[in-house]
Each structure stands twice: as C-alpha cells, then as structure tokens.
Amino acid sequence: MKKYARVVAGKVDNIFETANPITDEFPADQVWVDVSALPKIDYSWNAVNTDGVWTFTDSDMWGQPSMLAIQMRNERMTRFDKVNFTLASSALVQKVELGLATPAEEAALLAYKQFFIAMSQVNKQPGYPLSVIWPEVP
Known part of the structure; x- marks a missing residue:
C-alpha cells in the first residue's frame, strides 16, 4: 500500500492510500506525490517542488492539525x-x-x-x- 498526497496551489488537499498506481484511481492531470516514506503529513500542509524533490511542511507553525x-x-x-x-x-x-x-x-x-x-x-x-x-x- 502506498500513500499519496494531492497537491493543489502549493497545499496538500487530499491524501489517499492505494495498492494500485495512483493514475488508476484519479485523472493523470492531477499532481499526486508518493508520501509513503513520510512519518506524518496532513491536509493543508505546504508542498514545494524544488528540482523534482518534494518537501512538505506543516502550515501551522505550532504543529496543530488544521x-x-x-x-x-x-x-x-x-x-x-x-x-x-x-x-x-x-x-x-x-x-x-x-x-x-x-x-x-x-x-x-x-x-x-x-x-x-x-x-x-x-x-x-x-x-x-x-x-x-x-x-x-x-
């Protein structure tokens, strides 16, 4: 099972787990990032792609979920x-x-x-x- 985050306008707006390729589940024009290796990720987190490497940060500096x-x-x-x-x-x-x-x-x-x-x-x-x-x- 892999865990993916959908990124829209620099924010995580959806989190989805599947054993299938993500493009089997959602349209290919959406931006989905494999986040299986991350210990934690949540909705509204900031998402930045720097030279093909995605980084995710909590949008709340105190670490509270949205x-x-x-x-x-x-x-x-x-x-x-x-x-x-x-x-x-x-x-x-x-x-x-x-x-x-x-x-x-x-x-x-x-x-x-x-x-x-x-x-x-x-x-x-x-x-x-x-x-x-x-x-x-x-």
Whole structure:
C-alpha cells in the first residue's frame, strides 16, 4: 500500500492510500506525490517542488492539525465507530461466515460492506475535502 498526497496551489488537499498506481484511481492531470516514506503529513500542509524533490511542511507553525483535518477525522471516526460497534456487538460477520444468519442479516452485512467501500471512496468526490457527501450508516 502506498500513500499519496494531492497537491493543489502549493497545499496538500487530499491524501489517499492505494495498492494500485495512483493514475488508476484519479485523472493523470492531477499532481499526486508518493508520501509513503513520510512519518506524518496532513491536509493543508505546504508542498514545494524544488528540482523534482518534494518537501512538505506543516502550515501551522505550532504543529496543530488544521480545523478541516480535525473535522474530517472526527466525522470519519464517528461513522466507523458506530458501524464497528454494531458489527462487533451483533456478531453479524460471524453469523454469516458460519451459515447461521437469516436472509435479513445477510442483507445487512452486505449493506455494511457497501458502506465501507463508499467510505473508502469519499476522497474521490469532486470538491473534496471542502465539500463531502458522507455515506449513510446502514
């Protein structure tokens, strides 16, 4: 898995992880930089290309994450926490794997899987991260 940062107007505006080439996931005319080796990177960080070498610096001199990054993480974690709690407490995955689930439970698990897929694609939305349509929790 590689981690990429999309650079727009000298700032990181999207972060995406994929096992595929980034051009398989996004249009080739976007500027994506492999940041897998960086210990930390966040939205709104400054991005500078000097003779083909990218450097990234926190846009806040005190090292605090941007409000946008905090909001995105909170929204994402709230949704994942709710779904993971429901899946763990209902043993839905285990019921389906063991053949003990009702048709309604099998349909519910499929809805949860579709939710996880939709969440993994949130940052592909036009206007992301300033405009996001979050998938509904099943």
